[in-house]
Amino acid sequence: MVKRLKILRDIARNALEVTMETLGFIGLGNMGGAICRALVDRGNQVTVYDLNEKAVSAFQGKARIAGDAVEVLEKSGIIFLSLPASRHVIPILEEYLTHGVKGKTVVDTSTSYPETTRAFYERFKEAGGSLVDLAISGAPADAGKGGLMALFGGDEEEHEHLAPYVACFANRYPNLGGSGNGHTAKILFNFVAMTYVNIYAMAFPLAEKMGLDMHQLFELLMTTGMGCGTMNFYVPKMIDRTYDMAFALELAHKDLTYCRNLFEKFQVPAFALDGELAMLRTAIRDGKGKMDYSACISTMFEFFEGK
Incomplete structure (x- = not known):
């Protein structure tokens, strides 16, 4: 047998x-x-x-x-x-x-x-x-x-x-x-993930400006329901300002622009997405397009530092 x-x-x-x-x-x-x-x-x-x-x-x-x-x-x-x-x-x-x-x-x-x-x-x-x-x-x-x-x-x-x-x-x-559903799913994957990162890019510089230790805040958040793989992957290199390359900022901007176009197709607003794109356009204007997406936080650091 x-x-x-x-x-x-x-x-x-x-x-x-x-x-x-x-x-x-x-x-x-x-x-x-x-x-x-x-x-x-x-x-x-x-x-x-x-x-x-x-x-x-x-x-x-x-x-x-x-x-x-x-x-x-x-x-x-x-x-x-x-x-x-x-x-x-x-x-x-x-x-x-x-x-x-x-x-x-x-x-x-x-x-x-x-x-x-x-x-x-x-x-x-x-x-x-x-x-x-x-x-x-x-x-x-x-x-x-x-x-x-x-x-x-x-x-x-x-x-x-x-x-x-x-x-x-x-x-x-x-x-x-x-046809198109695979590409739509990937764009939505990136929209969700990049929205998390965009929130981190705003929250942690504000925390530092208010006198909090960003590393301590990160460790505390990771022990709550808000902790996730995206936070664990992105936040350390964001608050340490290393911006280790994984996904180029300009590619994130391209994917989020595709997502914005899909909202426009149905003539509905994309409130959070518009803010993300505004941040990325600023970062690209300042020469960060080839850097990792985590470098979007540097734009917020610069605003807080008055640059």
């Missing part, structure tokens, strides 16, 4: 290996590079492309290096995108539609604008291809351990189709429904 089970497992494994498709990956930055590395390390054949030659060089001898985005399309059945914003994704999707996407699946792991994703989804479907949004939650280091969360939006059959590949870098793979 044990021998028979082993034979069946081997047959299933061999069948899976036969059906595994060639993959493409465009965008080898912090998160994209980590996800692509996880796909390569688990035996997938991947064709990669990035404008940054240093990012590409890390995959020399491990993956096929493409000369442009179209070559990735031509050599791959499934193409992953991991780019900073919709404005970087759109030219590639347009180029792919012009070149032909019949039988191809494009997976956008970027934090893109959901309405743009939905519009391209329809166009890809009409052209015989498929576009999926697969927004990523987690840190790049989680990818190698298969510990990311991948937020899926698209057709049910594509959710099943992509499952073996997503399992290389994620252990949570919820199907959130139709």
Whole structure:
């Protein structure tokens, strides 16, 4: 019986290996590079492309290096995108539609604008291809351990189709429904998390100005119902003014702008969000866009210090 089970497992494994498709990956930055590395390390054949030659060089001898985005399309059945914003994704999707996407699946792991994703989804479907949004939650280091969360939006059959590949870098793979829903969920994740950070950025400088010890206040808050992972991750580097890089302030501004656009779509106010964006615009104006999002507190410190 044990021998028979082993034979069946081997047959299933061999069948899976036969059906595994060639993959493409465009965008080898912090998160994209980590996800692509996880796909390569688990035996997938991947064709990669990035404008940054240093990012590409890390995959020399491990993956096929493409000369442009179209070559990735031509050599791959499934193409992953991991780019900073919709404005970087759109030219590639347009180029792919012009070149032909019949039988191809494009997976956008970027934090893109959901309405743009939905519009391209329809166009890809009409052209015989498929576009999926697969927004990523987690840190790049989680990818190698298969510990990311991948937020899926698209057709049910594509959710099943992509499952073996997503399992290389994620252990949570919820199907959130139709096209754009994965990107919407990620934007809302970031809206909630960044709102917490924005509150910390206002509360702790005020506490210091009123004579409280910020570290003591942090320790006390962490022992209440207000303590959470976001507070524990962000506040120490905010009050110590180290601003260790995890997520660029300018990217947070982009994501929150997308969120603001969604409120505008339904013509309803976004009271808290408007204040967050005002703070971020001030920080970017003062040259903090490339810094970690935690650096938004430095804007408040400067106001309190009269700078």
